[in-house]
Amino acid sequence: MKLVDRQVTRELTGPFLFGVAAFSSVIFAITVMIKLTQWLSHGMPVLMAIEGVILSVPGIMYYTLPMSTLLAVLMGIGRLSGESEIVALFAGGVSLYRIALPILGLGLVVSGFSLVLDEIVTPRANVRISELEKTALKQTPVSEKPFTVEDPGTSSVINVRGGMDMDNAILRDVTITQYVKNQPVLFVYAARAQWAGINNPALKYRWKLYDGRAYAVDLKDPRSIAITTFTKGQSREVMIQKTRDDLALYRNLKAELMTFSQLSKMVGILKEHPDRDISQIRDLEVWKWNKLSVPLSCLVFALLAAPLGIRPHRSSSSVGLGLSILVILIFYVAGRYTWNLALNGTLMPATAAFIPDALGVITAGVLLKRAAK
Structure with a gap:
């Protein structure tokens, strides 16, 4: 020097x-x-x-x-x-x-x-x-925080109020609203939803709902509502075109907890989901x-x-x-x-x-x- x-x-x-x-x-x-x-x-x-x-x-x-x-x-x-x-x-x-x-x-x-x-x-x-x-x-863990997901594939909005158990692929306190021509035709509530694809990859878009009820609305006669209840071990299977990993992305994301490579990967995955908030x-x-x-x-x-x-x-x-x-x-x-x-x-x-x-x-x-x- x-x-x-x-x-x-x-x-x-x-x-x-x-x-x-x-x-x-x-x-x-x-x-x-x-x-x-x-x-x-x-x-x-x-x-x-x-x-x-x-x-x-x-x-x-x-x-x-x-x-x-x-x-x-x-x-x-x-x-x-x-x-x-x-x-x-x-x-x-x-x-x-x-x-x-x-x-x-x-x-x-x-x-x-x-x-x-x-x-x-x-x-x-x-x-x-x-x-x-x-x-x-x-403090409430990220896995227990509520989140909402839009599923364009089934014209549905899924509101998960009780959060998600990532390891067991379980959603808690779930409400699903399905639309036809922008009109709600089906409301489903379940205390929990289990991802069927956890044991069978062929069922990656199937979810089993437990302890809940469903309300089906007839568009021709909106006053006609069919109510179905499933409790005490009964279940109802629905299609949600989101896997466990897809839904995990809708939990709170903190950039300060991630490295450059992790953020790059996360941004790439989020861009594959058109229903995500573009500003996020x-x-x-x-x-x-x-x-x-x-x-x-x-x-x-x-x-x-x-x-x-x-x-x-x-x-x-x-x-x-x-x-x-x-x-x-x-x-x-x-x-x-x-x-x-x-x-x-x-x-x-x-x-x-x-x-x-x-x-x-x-x-x-x-x-x-x-x-x-």
Whole structure:
């Protein structure tokens, strides 16, 4: 490593560590401390709550790394500039592009670390936190939450109020409404529904209903209703063109619990089901691409901060912190705006996720070119 690389790296290290600690502390106080208070007030054991707090750290660090990189470069280059060391380097024939190389290296290293953190550590930590909340706070598991499914194949709407037992392929508290020419013709209620395909793949679209009743409406005479009851071991078999795995997709999906590959697979499966809410699919897609764009923003912020950090002789170091907050705010607003554009279909999810990074790279290029003159 050459002298200029060591000098720049040394100036960046301290502010970077300070940024990680400072930004993490702010986010920790805003989010985790509030959650910790809720956990303890609802009776979560102290040791379990401490485990939850520790497991929250990777997720916090993931979002503070880009901000810390920005602050480190602004303050590091700002100090070199304020004490005329940048001028001395220029006088010695070292160009701004050469000075930017160790900054680029920092951005690449932090981006790589951020990607690994979000792909390997954070999802597992979030899953464990979810398990702790279910165990200690008696929260309703995802499998027990209600959901509604449209089945275009049979012109039916299935409302599962009691949730789903995935392992045993059982739906609880089920109501099925079947339509003909947009008119309801059949209402079926069952305390539980068992997937027939669990033992026989040939019956993958057949479901057995237990302990319920059916109301069949005659379209020619709507006042004529035939009522059928099936109880005490009796069952009624119906066709629902959804398998157990298909219905499992209609439960709550949390992107923060999944990796990039898991999200990619989930989005692909959901797109095969035309009755799914398209905005939910787009939201998951933006989440997926953000798992790449957020780590990349560490590199973008490093490049953007290099020319912004050059300031007049002996100017205050608080300028770096102020610029950091301003750039972060602009990036956040741009990110939320493009996210909303993706949700309503104006932009492709991948485009929406990377637009802030692309704007940052373009701005960094222009500023570097001007500062190097």
